[in-house]
Amino acid sequence: MSDKNLTAVLLLSCPDRVGIVARISHFIFERGGNILDLDEHVDIEENIFFTRISWDMKDFTIPASELEQAFMPLAKEFHAKWDIHFLEEKPKAAIFVSKYAHCLQEILWRYSLGEFNVEIPLIISNHPDLESLAEEYGISYHVFPINKNNKKEQEQKELDLMEEHEIDFIVLARYMQILSSDFVDAYHNRIINIHHSFLPAFIGGNPYEQAYKRGVKIIGATSHYVTEKLDEGPIIEQDVVRISHKDTIEDLKYKGRDLERLVLVQAFNYHCEQRILVYKNKTVVFD
């Protein structure tokens, strides 16, 4: 793809100071970039500046391949953490599933409509159940059964497979296995999970049963990045639905299922479009 057709996206965070927006936007402007979208945020308490800027490379005066190099001095001056991506160079995602189909189905259906700025080269599962669904959409499906004895080696095979396919990030679409620390470290802030509760309520197993037992009047779903601590990673998106005493546990699962798939899809979309910055176990989501 020609540089002319690229859209650059800068995600940057740094200690707050005067002139960051002016300096960065001037950097882009003087090289012929047309800013398409600029969002910024300052965490006053922590004194951290965050921004997401996207621009059109059509009339850019330096090649895309030299952009990072050119931006480096400014980033250093700001002591910034930063990334530049080109939207047209789609990231690659692996979807992990177990037996529940709804999240996978929602993702594949939308993927087939071209909704996500992503490529999905493969689906990984610890069960064979959803293979036919994967086949329907023409995506390769790899089964790695996990038990307590083989977990380490199976995870290594998964990592190898993903490396081979140059996978950028992982989506756990109701994957019912806890990942090891090593695995999580390998994809730090690049594993998106959907937890079927309004976190931090009902961490761990069977959240609908927990919610039913507690007698809440609203249930939720939470999409978050996976960290070593179960269900405690940075939250990307949440949504809720009202319930009542009439609802059985089965009703909660039924109502929650729609939350799960829509919340996961939203978080997935944000990640694909480079809209998320993580800091202090929280997220800035520029929507």
Place this chain on the structure above:
Amino acid sequence: MSDKNLTAVLLLSCPDRVGIVARISHFIFERGGNILDLDEHVDIEENIFFTRISWDMKDFTIPASELEQAFMPLAKEFHAKWDIHFLEEKPKAAIFVSKYAHCLQEILWRYSLGEFNVEIPLIISNHPDLESLAEEYGISYHVFPINKNNKKEQEQKELDLMEEHEIDFIVLARYMQILSSDFVDAYHNRIINIHHSFLPAFIGGNPYEQAYKRGVKIIGATSHYVTEKLDEGPIIEQDVVRISHKDTIEDLKYKGRDLERLVLVQAFNYHCEQRILVYKNKTVVFD
């Protein structure tokens, strides 16, 4: 008030069996009662039947004063827990407050408009701050400062005062003191609290700070009956509002404040209208 103008409300729960609705509605019908509203629910898992039935006493053939006596045999046969109230005999509530005005203000404003089926003879506080607000609405305001040495005796004075005024139930409108077990026992399932989080998330102090730190994308408020375990009583009503990374802790408090007052008012209203049945630390709310 003449019996003719009364509206009876039966709240009943019992082991489920065939014919309960038929038998009770027949009991009312054969005595000339006109059923205005009938709600019922069965907890299939626990095999418990719940109902709220209200009827017009206009053409009732027995006096209101004999109604309980007349219903007793049926209730016994059903092994029921039950109460009959007449809506026109308004329950009496005491409002407990500390320094935050918004919940008290919301209640008093609506009370002054005649919205609640209740009488509010008195407001109790551990601080003098809201006395002028109470005065504005002509309700007596009693200050009982609490510290760790005087808690027992101060609570006893509060109980004595409430007994004197024949208080039926208590509303904690952001009352910032933990009640003793003895106090809670004295008003079992008759103390309504508003907790400024989406329970069971963020139990205890400073829930907005907790929510901010956890980085949730939605905050909530929960109204529940007070039990011995802090913030673990039966939930009556909850609501939520969306937040984002832009919101500071102050913004959370600002947004949460509207939730708190509206959720508390809703729970208060349900209680005043005898719409709540409690079982197994949960509520059935017939709205």
Place this chain on the structure above:
Amino acid sequence: MSDKNLTAVLLLSCPDRVGIVARISHFIFERGGNILDLDEHVDIEENIFFTRISWDMKDFTIPASELEQAFMPLAKEFHAKWDIHFLEEKPKAAIFVSKYAHCLQEILWRYSLGEFNVEIPLIISNHPDLESLAEEYGISYHVFPINKNNKKEQEQKELDLMEEHEIDFIVLARYMQILSSDFVDAYHNRIINIHHSFLPAFIGGNPYEQAYKRGVKIIGATSHYVTEKLDEGPIIEQDVVRISHKDTIEDLKYKGRDLERLVLVQAFNYHCEQRILVYKNKTVVFD
């Protein structure tokens, strides 16, 4: 299916009077029926009583085939409009579609999971586009192209086909053709449509464009029964989603699509379970 396994559902409306609940529940009780669910409502202004009662036929002392006959005298006395269905005798629905897949896909997916109390023997369309989706779920797909010259005869063919399959009701899953009065009359209050706006706002064509142009901050979707007046039939279910100035017309369509399929599915479910009573161009939905 043996009578023993049936669940009867009575939907009834009549002028309000004393004793209706008592009389009907007694009718069921004395014949050995176990009431599973009872909802009732009175429109005070119009003085109309509505009820939905379901009961277990396991120990019923008269056969299912004689139930209507047995209930007739009571219904006559009440001057009631009424129906008795058995949930296990599933109604038959025809789905009408054009080119948009999302509503059909949502229905067929859930149908394949056994969620709806319904049978879907056929799908009818004015376009061939969605045939492969129908095939995937093994449901026959019939194309009847419509133009202004052939509308009458094509509709007649559709009606014939549906009669042959004993279709009870119709779901318009984004069917982009206006039905003739004769067609609508043939399925009075038995055609469920999804309109992609928050009715009565944005009646007619291109509601998302209308909403965009008007600059609303919330969009909606509405499921309703079809009547002769376009988009003016009794509303069954509505839902909304927040938008902002950032959203293009395409974004509105994208966000609205999730509303459309979930609102339609909810209305469909209510109808399948005999939960809807229609009067005065409104609905009572016993959920």
Place this chain on the structure above:
Amino acid sequence: MSDKNLTAVLLLSCPDRVGIVARISHFIFERGGNILDLDEHVDIEENIFFTRISWDMKDFTIPASELEQAFMPLAKEFHAKWDIHFLEEKPKAAIFVSKYAHCLQEILWRYSLGEFNVEIPLIISNHPDLESLAEEYGISYHVFPINKNNKKEQEQKELDLMEEHEIDFIVLARYMQILSSDFVDAYHNRIINIHHSFLPAFIGGNPYEQAYKRGVKIIGATSHYVTEKLDEGPIIEQDVVRISHKDTIEDLKYKGRDLERLVLVQAFNYHCEQRILVYKNKTVVFD
């Protein structure tokens, strides 16, 4: 107030072109301004650029009084419509009311807490009913009874009174009089109304009655700028609440009342903080 303590807010719209953000942020940066917040939006279809930029004047190298003059050339080059305000120079609002107290009460309560960046020197009404509420908060209350004969002259008196008090904008807090075109013109895009429906549904009188009759399942409230066409001005904010067949018209009014006051307060807040740009009968709200 010293220039040092000021916060400047620029609201600007212009034909979109390359470099606007860079040029404006550079303008601020080179004069020592510290950008606190920057939001921008492009209406792609109309090719219009919008921005709201706020900055700290602490180290600004030109006086506040010369800022407009200094910015003028850039604005001209961009063919921009623009305003610069200083947040600390609070705008002045007049509140118009009739007989309903809830919106006024909500505004005055929050105003007394210091929530709004505004001064409210006076309340104007066509009825004396809410005078005591105004007095309670120490704000002067002026009654101008309106009938079809005196409307023109009474409105003139209102305009004179507001001019005398240098009123910047008007809030119609359930003011039950239609304003004349001349009056509306005098405060173009500076009159905020609350309409008690989800516009454009139920324009005009008695929207709750209209909603009840139509049988909607959700009701709403809409805050908008007043234009000559009744209820057709640019929408600032909307919100909704779910209702059911159980709700009477009185219930709709009761539920809607909470929507009305919260939606109006939100729109009021946006206006006070210079967050709204109007174009093509729509709003861009930078929240």
